[in-house]
Every structure is written in structure tokens, then in C-alpha cells.
Amino acid sequence: MEAIEMKQLNFKGESVSELGIGTWNIGEGDARQSSQEITAIQYGLEHGINFIDTAEMYGEGKSETLVGQAIQPYDRDKLFITSKFYPFHATPSLMRASLTKSLQRLKIDYLDLYLLHWRGNTPLVETVQGMYELQAEGLIKHWGVSNFDTSDLQELIELPHGKDVFANEDLYNLRSRGIEFDLLPWQAENNIPFIGYSPFGSGNGKGIDSPELRQIAQERQVSVQAILLAWVTRHHDVLSIPKASQVEHVTANIAATEIKLTAEELARLDQDFPAPIGKQALDVI
Ligand SMILES: NC(=O)c1ccc[n+]([C@@H]2O[C@H](COP(=O)([O-])OP(=O)(O)OC[C@H]3O[C@@H](n4cnc5c(N)ncnc54)[C@H](OP(=O)(O)O)[C@@H]3O)[C@@H](O)[C@H]2O)c1
Known part of the structure; x- marks a missing residue:
């Protein structure tokens, strides 16, 4: 494969690759x-x-353990590693235990x-306080x-330290594009990476299938x-995180970021997967 220069996105001053x-x-x-999974991750x-x-x-925890093995040979500071805690671990003490x-x-x-x-059920104000403390200690x-949908984020940024939210991660693909109506523009306006x-x-x-596709x-x-x-990354402002456990898939995914869909192709895709014309309930998996 010819060397492909992976596009970098500026996430609030952090440089992250367009594909995760x-x-x-x-x-x-x-x-x-x-x-095989370790080889695929390392190839990426x-x-x-x-x-x-x-x-x-x-x-x-098995996924984190495998990632831990895969990243061993690399300079940790050059990687951008994201993990998540369950909503039932969203109090300051439980999230600290999860993080450990x-x-x-x-x-x-x-x-x-x-x-x-x-x-989940933990008041957001407590969760933000917990994350703020972990951040202050340098653990994150x-x-x-x-x-999170737009209304959740609007509530979040009004809380103490809420404006420090770094990013929101939601389902986004050609079939699930309701967030284009309000969430994506709102996050862009508020400088919250997606x-x-x-x-x-x-x-x-x-x-995801259709005749035009x-x-x-x-x-x-x-x-x-x-x-x-290519469709998800078409504007170069969304970080997309495909999962691929085969090197051939990682290779193909990296190559796909070079595809520039034409206006005509985008319009054909819109016919089969229409852009939202009103607010839609947030799609999740
Ligand atoms: N925040 C959340 O609530 C949330 C929810 C869902 C997912 N996620 C994150 O998003 C990631 C991606 O989503 P996902 O795992 O649900 O599904 P996905 O990335 O949409 O699809 C993964 C599937 O696509 C296959 N694949 C990858 N590249 C391919 C290619 N070039 N050609 C053909 N098939 C290909 C993979 O096969 P192989 O593995 O065999 O290569 C795997 O079966 C997750 O792994 C997770 O990190 C987050």
C-alpha cells in the first residue's frame, strides 16, 4: 500500500487522527x-x-487488557487513549475505582x-466533579x-466545570444521521469535538445497504x-472509530479516508439515506 498521510484533527489543541x-x-x-487483533491494532x-x-x-475489561498488550512497544505519550466507565460507576468514588x-x-x-x-441515574453534577478531580490529579x-444528545450537553455545560467537557461520542453513520440536524452544529458552535x-x-x-450505496x-x-x-469523514471534522480485527480491514479503512465523494455521489446517497429535516431522537447502539 502506498503511504497514506492520515489526516489529523485539532481537538481543542490535541492532535488526533481522523480514524481511531x-x-x-x-x-x-x-x-x-x-x-490477530493485536497485529491489526499495531498496524493502525x-x-x-x-x-x-x-x-x-x-x-x-478484556478489551482494555488486549489494548494494554498491543500498545507496549510504543511511546505512550504519542498515543491518545480513551476509556469509559459505566453509568452505575458515575459517582466520584466508584469512577476512581473503575479508573484504577x-x-x-x-x-x-x-x-x-x-x-x-x-x-444513568447519578446526578451529572457529581459525575463532573469526580472527573474534574481525576483530571486535577493528572490521572486523566x-x-x-x-x-449524549443536545439537551444533555446543554445541561452539562451549565454545571460547575461543565464547560471543560472535551468531547461527546455518539453513533454516527449513513443510516444514523439524525444528529446532523442539531447536535453536530451545536457541538461545532460550542467547540466540543465529536x-x-x-x-x-x-x-x-x-x-447498512441500499442500491445507490x-x-x-x-x-x-x-x-x-x-x-x-468516506461518507462519515467527508467533512474532516468527525473522528470515526471503526473496529477492525483484520489487517486487511485496517488497510482498507485507512485507504478509504482518501476517497473524496463527489457532490453527485453524496446526493445519490441522500436519496437512499435522507438528511434529517427535523429533530430526531438520538440513535444509540
Ligand atoms: N460509546 C458507545 O456507546 C459505543 C457504542 C458502540 C461502539 N462504540 C465504539 O465504536 C467502535 C466501532 O463500532 P462497532 O464495533 O460497533 O462497529 P463498526 O466499526 O461499525 O463495525 C465493525 C465491524 O466491521 C468490520 N469491518 C471493519 N472494517 C471493515 C472493512 N474495511 N471491510 C469490511 N468489514 C469491516 C469488522 O470486522 P473485523 O473485526 O473482522 O475486522 C467488524 O465486524 C467500537 O468498537 C467501540 O470502540 C462506542
């Missing part, structure tokens, strides 16, 4: 599978990706970004949220997944 590494469902197979890291997304939920375990599994002494995985560089998960609709991407992929002689990824 999703890690849901990794680290749960046998030794052969784990070795050696080809311009610096962002890794994991969570205490993924395999109840995540750092042990990842074999690192700080996270670049720590996210509330989704909103930044904190953020996931699966991380889009499940660019292929999770699983193997077979769930298939036709465009065929015309360009690439996979449907390449078109889906």
Missing part, C-alpha cells in the same frame, strides 16, 4: 484471535492512527480521555461523555465499507 481504533468485542477470543498505530477507544464494559482498574489493565498511568459511557488528561462510533452500523456492516462502491471498485467510511 474501535475495540468493542476484542480480547475475547482464543490466543490466535488475540494475536504504525500507519498514522493515534486514537484508541475502549471501555471497562468491553468484555468486562482500567489503568492497570491498560498498563499506563493516565488516560487521555475518560468518558461517561451513557447517562481530559473528560467527556458518550451517548467522536462518531459504529461507522459500519456495527457487526459486519451488512446492516452498492452502485457507488461498485463504480469506484471499493467495498461498501469504504464508501461508508
